Amino acid sequence: AQSVSQHNHHVILSEAASLELGCNYSYGGTVNLFWYVQYPGQHLQLLLKYFSGDPLVKGIKGFEAEFIKSKFSFNLRKPSVQWSDTAEYFCAAYNTNAGKSTFGDGTTLTVKP
Amino acid sequence: GAGVSQTPSNKVTEKGKYVELRCDPISGHTALYWYRQSLGQGPEFLIYFQGTGAADDSGLPNDRFFAVRPEGSVSTLKIQRTERGDSAVYLCASSSQGSHMNTEAFFGQGTRLTVV
Numbered sequence: 597a598q599s600v601s602q603h604n605h606h607v608i609l610s611e612a613a614s615l616e617l618g619c620n621y622s623y624g625g626t627v628n629l630f631w632y633v634q635y636p637g638q639h640l641q642l643l644l645k646y647f648s649g650d651p652l653v654k655g656i657k658g659f660e661a662e663f664i665k666s667k668f669s670f671n672l673r674k675p676s677v678q679w680s681d682t683a684e685y686f687c688a689a690y691n692t693n694a695g696k697s698t699f700g701d702g703t704t705l706t707v708k709p
Numbered sequence: 710g711a712g713v714s715q716t717p718s719n720k721v722t723e724k725g726k727y728v729e730l731r732c733d734p735i736s737g738h739t740a741l742y743w744y745r746q747s748l749g750q751g752p753e754f755l756i757y758f759q760g761t762g763a764a765d766d767s768g769l770p771n772d773r774f775f776a777v778r779p780e781g782s783v784s785t786l787k788i789q790r791t792e793r794g795d796s797a798v799y800l801c802a803s804s805s806q807g808s809h810m811n812t813e814a815f816f817g818q819g820t821r822l823t824v825v
Binding site for chain 1: 712713744749750751752753754767800802813814815816817818819
């Protein structure tokens with residue numbers, strides 16, 4: 597069965613630190629990949645997505661992610677986090693053949709001012 | 710409307726009761742999705758509508774769960790004979806086109822269902 601794994605359940609960083617959140621998916625076929633963010637008290641919002649083309653995708657608020665097909669990974673990065681990045685981050689994969697979407701269990705990011 | 714609206718925001722019900730959760734998608738969005746999010750987990754797909762029809766209902770856990778979208782806009786998720794294990798946040802999302810997650814989906818804030 598298709599699955600999405602997020603390696604870190606809770607990450608705590610100081611402001612200006614660099615961020616990398618891991619995401620691995622299990623399906624070997626064609627997938628669309630997403631990162632969503634949920635700020636405290638708010639709904640899920642799309643950060644960035646990868647469908648095809650350049651494997652390095654840039655999203656909102658300075659976030660980027662790199663699709664590495666050989667590693668089945670789609671890690672999220674930001675060079676310098678801010679306190680306002682405190683939120684829960686979800687990686688998701690959509691299997692285009694089966695028409696199924698799967699979310700990871702999320703990573704809670706806490707940024708200390 | 711400006712975004713996806715879900716009502717109620719919170720619902721507490723007794724075990725065995727019937728509940729309805731409502732989703733009002735972004736105006737003009739043809740695709741609508743329901744997800745369930747349990748504590749400490751990511752959203753779990755339940756059902757996807759394209760227009761009025763359920764294009765994929767394979768995520769519904771059992772026949773106590775049912776959803777409708779009679780006019781291709783508002784959708785209602787219905788849960789019969791609720792069980793304590795149904796307690797979760799039920800999320801609705803809509804998108805402007807295409808099949809499931811081929812394009813950006815916009816999420817509502819969810820309905821937190823608690824079965825006591």
